[in-house]
Amino acid sequence: MGLWASEACIALILITIHVVFVLLKYTRRKLDGTSLPLPPGPVGLPLIGNFLYFIGPLRRNPHRGLACLAEAYGPIVSFRPGTAKNFVLVSSPEAAREALVANDAGLTARPVADNARALAHSAGSVFVLPGSDPLWKKHRITIGARFSGRSLNVTRPMRDRNARQIAEHFRACSSREVSVGEALMSTALNSVSNVLFSKDVVDAHALGEAHVFKELVVKLTADTAKPNISDAFPFLAPLDLLGSRRSFSRTLDKFYKLLNAEFVEPRLATGEKHDDVLDDILAQYAKSQLTHSDITKFLTDMFVAGSDTSALTVQWAMAQLLRHPDKMQKVHTELAANLGSKEFVEESDLVQLPYIKAVVKETLRLHPVTPLIPREVVSDDMCLGGFHIPIGTSVFLNVWAIGRDPASWPQPEEFMPERFLGDRAVDYRGSDFSFKPFGAGRRVCPGLDISARFVPHLLASILHKIDWRLPNGMAPEDVDLSDNHRTNLDLATPLRAIPMFIA
Numbered sequence: 195m196g197l198w199a200s201e202a203c204i205a206l207i208l209i210t211i212h213v214v215f216v217l218l219k220y221t222r223r224k225l226d227g228t229s230l231p232l233p234p235g236p237v238g239l240p241l242i243g244n245f246l247y248f249i250g251p252l253r254r255n256p257h258r259g260l261a262c263l264a265e266a267y268g269p270i271v272s273f274r275p276g277t278a279k280n281f282v283l284v285s286s287p288e289a290a291r292e293a294l295v296a297n298d299a300g301l302t303a304r305p306v307a308d309n310a311r312a313l314a315h316s317a318g319s320v321f322v323l324p325g326s327d328p329l330w331k332k333h334r335i336t337i338g339a340r341f342s343g344r345s346l347n348v349t350r351p352m353r354d355r356n357a358r359q360i361a362e363h364f365r366a367c368s369s370r371e372v373s374v375g376e377a378l379m380s381t382a383l384n385s386v387s388n389v390l391f392s393k394d395v396v397d398a399h400a401l402g403e404a405h406v407f408k409e410l411v412v413k414l415t416a417d418t419a420k421p422n423i424s425d426a427f428p429f430l431a432p433l434d435l436l437g438s439r440r441s442f443s444r445t446l447d448k449f450y451k452l453l454n455a456e457f458v459e460p461r462l463a464t465g466e467k468h469d470d471v472l473d474d475i476l477a478q479y480a481k482s483q484l485t486h487s488d489i490t491k492f493l494t495d496m497f498v499a500g501s502d503t504s505a506l507t508v509q510w511a512m513a514q515l516l517r518h519p520d521k522m523q524k525v526h527t528e529l530a531a532n533l534g535s536k537e538f539v540e541e542s543d544l545v546q547l548p549y550i551k552a553v554v555k556e557t558l559r560l561h562p563v564t565p566l567i568p569r570e571v572v573s574d575d576m577c578l579g580g581f582h583i584p585i586g587t588s589v590f591l592n593v594w595a596i597g598r599d600p601a602s603w604p605q606p607e608e609f610m611p612e613r614f615l616g617d618r619a620v621d622y623r624g625s626d627f628s629f630k631p632f633g634a635g636r637r638v639c640p641g642l643d644i645s646a647r648f649v650p651h652l653l654a655s656i657l658h659k660i661d662w663r664l665p666n667g668m669a670p671e672d673v674d675l676s677d678n679h680r681t682n683l684d685l686a687t688p689l690r691a692i693p694m695f696i697a
């Protein structure tokens with residue numbers, strides 16, 4: 195009886211706190227002068243809000259769980275995972291357009307995960323610095339000058355060489371079962387490092403092997419957005435209860451040291467010039483416009499943002515093609531018809547390979563590697579879809595759900611690259627918000643242009659003159675297409691297959 199009474203007492207206190215909290219919020223909005231309602235969403239518990247969702251249905255694949263919330267509450271949903279700020283979820287093309295076009299200026303920040311604060315990384319990170327920060331602007335100009343448009347023609351020969359290396363690697367593995375993703379990750383790292391430092395980071399003979407640089411980037415990528423109780427309950431952050439930030443700090447520290455020892459210090463010592471990103475940032479360093487720490491943080495972000503994303507997209511495309519032999523046949527027919535006996539695919543061949551490019555787009559529609567694009571409301575409250583979105587709210591665009599919206603995509607679950615050919619040739623940029631795997635607006639992915647070249651190039655290179663088989667008597671329908679949302683959208687079962695070189 196005594197125990198029951200104390201439980202009832204605790205429940206009463208929690209309910210009272212919750213009611214006070216709701217009343218305070220209501221009163222504040224009245225004082226703010228807004229009469230717009232907040233977006234609808236699941237009712238949270240006192241104090242912990244909707245936290246239980248995040249250790250339950252949303253733990254493994256939040257993009258799927260959040261798509262179900264949108265089905266229940268509509269295209270703009272709000273919820274509160276813990277005592278941290280409100281989250282708003284955007285899940286329709288129209289709402290995404292309103293967020294990224296009409297409200298772009300107000301959404302130029304990103305939520306900062308507790309891990310990102312390790313070694314003060316967030317203070318120099320191009321990924322999380324607010325859009326108003328002069329350092330963010332400086333970094334975006336540096337990236338834009340080397341990673342977009344015609345400037346990419348300068349580095350094209352290096353990507354041709356990287357694509358040729360991976361083709362040779364898989365041809366040399368002919369008839370042997372391989373992990374498809376391992377070599378793809380090495381090649382994606384090399385394609386980024388060549389624009390940054392004019393150098394491969396993984397040796398051509400070791401593409402399929404473990405490598406310290408690769409291991410560190412893989413670990414940093416996996417841990418960047420690892421679920422962490424400190425993010426739901428910021429008052430616990432100083433304790434770092436899961437040790438997440440400490441572990442991230444150790445990995446970051448190793449990576450910073452590696453970047454400095456192998457790339458930054460030697461270039462500073464010799465004063466060599468290579469007409470690349472490192473030249474550009476060292477020139478800014480010489481004028482005291484950047485610190486040494488700004489440089490390592492920037493380079494770290496470029497590897498974390500640019501390599502796993504590209505490698506995973508090619509791995510997803512391969513998984514879909516192995517699952518759909520008729521589409522694989524179309525790819526081989528296109529390659530044979532346009533390249534004939536040419537030994538290796540070059541970037542300039544892509545104009546003749548529309549089907550391969552459509553395969554990549556269809557892959558990014560179904561498996562966008564950043565399924566939930568994170569933004570944050572800065573400077574002022576905003577109105578979205580007739581709802582009030584207070585300053586400080588974290589806004590997530592569920593591009594995974596938008597890419598499967600049946601109103602925009604007939605038979606949305608089917609892998610049909612043909613939908614990206616002909617009249618309905620939706621592109622990555624442009625006004626169609628039913629397909630935005632690289633985001634949009636001021637914070638659009640600055641790697642879009644290089645990815646639009648290199649991802650189809652990489653895919654074509656590992657398919658040209660190579661016939662892929664499934665191992666252990668697997669049938670196409672046995673290819674596992676289930677996903678696992680770590681920082682990026684990973685395959686739940688890493689793809690293994692057997693390359694057969696067609697001489």
Ligand code: HEM
Nearest residue numbers: 321499500503504507564631632633634637638639641645
């Ligand atoms: C298939 C490949 C890729 C995909 C699907 C992808 C997707 C994305 C998405 C969705 C965003 C957020 C955009 C937004 O908020 O609107 C982003 C940001 C970013 N991406 Fe990519 N990305 C890819 C490759 C790359 C590459 C190759 C690089 C550079 C080497 C890169 C560098 C970045 C950076 C630095 C940001 C942060 C930009 C900022 O916050 O200002 N990405 N990417």
